[in-house]
Amino acid sequence: MxxxxxxxxxxxxxxxxxxxxxxxxxxxxxxxxxxxxxxxxxxxxISRLGYVPNRAARSLATRRTDSVALVMREPDATVLADPYLGNMIIATSHTLMGTGVQLVLMNAQNDAEHARLADYVRGGHVDGVLLVSMHGDDPLPEILLGAGIPTVVGGRPQRLLPGLTYVDVDNLGGAVLATERLITIGRRRVATVAGPPDMTAGVDRLAAFQDTLSAAGLDPTRVARGAFTRESGERGMAEVLDRWPDTDAVFVASDLMAIGALRALRAAGRRVPEDVAVVGYDDIEMAKHTEPPLTTIHQPVVDQARIMAELLLTQIGGDPVGDPVVLPTVLVERESA
Missing domain, CATH: 1.10.260.40 (lambda repressor-like DNA-binding domains)
Structure with missing residues (x-):
């Protein structure tokens, strides 16, 4: 038999x-x-039997769809407003130029759209998937792996799965650089507007901030939460000033949030950096043009997108899943700290 x-x-x-x-x-x-x-x-x-629709099986064997999906689990307004996601889209598209592979942009902002997206991808309409801006223990990576769809994640997923690779930036190291910068310039009452707790970038940046302050003998508990949006940064900074009015520095876990924080500081009559020093994270283009220009952590989003696309194309070509990649970050000194 x-x-x-x-x-x-x-x-x-x-x-x-x-x-x-x-x-x-x-x-x-x-x-x-x-x-x-x-x-x-x-x-x-389908999941129990490991069924792959015929169309998907054919496309995986022949690679004739000649398209990959860039999937973002964010509201439309966030995708349009977030320079990080915009740069990810542009850099991925540039990487695919000349390969004959088209980029399909997909978004899923709630569970119903997430299910439809999973059905679409599992139905064999694309050869592979790039996943970015994941929140929590998203089920999509496991669904895709179970269907045999080559998949690469931007950022370390909350749950690591066999056969799933990712390209991340050194969020821990970047947050250490940001916090040490504030300590080095003499600030001792340091707060943070942290990122969302259901994203590993937010978790890592907060953990490194608190560990660095604790190691320096400083209070690590001045924490407000944001959502990597300008509005949440403004609200978070206002919360910091309300709860800890003597704060003399703040690490804001994204540049968009930092732009909101600068607005809240101006509204409160606080001078930057004289009264409150500010360090952001991302080094988006707008960081050069804030008032004052924003000291921040540069993360190499173009390199991240390029490596993600290259790893996905090698998987589609039949090569083994590549090892995870973590890219370095650097401090960019400007006038806000």
Whole structure:
């Protein structure tokens, strides 16, 4: 008897789920005519059997779709306003120029859109996926790996999976540089407007900030939370000033938030850097043009996007999954600290 396992088919999935072949096809193609209960049952059968739709199997074998998806799990307004994501899109597109591979931009800002996106990708419409701006223990990487879709993540995922690689920046080292800069210029009452706790970048930057202050014998508890948006940075800075009015420095975990923080400081009549020194993170183009220009941490987003795309293309070409990559960060000194 041959030990070779036959690949499951539509009929196999239909039998396992107790539905018709046509219903399975509707689920795979994201039809709205399928009830949530039936979709859940069919998805479970697909996952359990390891079924890959024929179209996906053909595209993985022949690489004839000639397209990859850049997937961002953020609201549309965030994608449009965030220079980091904009630079990621541009740099990825430039990397793919001349390869014959087209870039498909996809966004999923809630669970329903996330499910439709998973169905689309699993249906074989693209050869591989780049995932960026992930929040929490996102199920999409495991779904993609289970379907045999080459996948590379931007930033360290919260849960590491066998066969999943990522390209991150040194968030810990960057936050250490930012915090040490504030200590070096003589600041002793240092606060932070931290990033979201469901993103590893936010977690790492906060942890390094607190560890660095503690090592210097300073209070590490002056923490407000933001969401990597300008508005949340303004709110976070206002919270810092309200709770700790004697604060003389702040590390803001993204430049967009730092721009909001500068606005809150101006509104409160605090001079930068005389009263409160400010260090951001990202080194976006706008950081050069704030008032005063923003001291910040440069993260190499162009290199990150390029390496992500290159790792994905090698996977699509049949090479083994590459090792994770962590890129260095550097302090960019300007006038705010």
């Amino acid at each position: 041959s030990s070779t396992r036959r690949q499951p088919t539509l009929d196999t999935v239909a039998a396992a789920a107790g539905v018709s072949r046509a219903t399975v096809s509707r689920v795979i193609n994201g039809s709205p005519k399928v009830s949530p209960e039936v979709k859940t049952t069919v998805d479970a059968a």
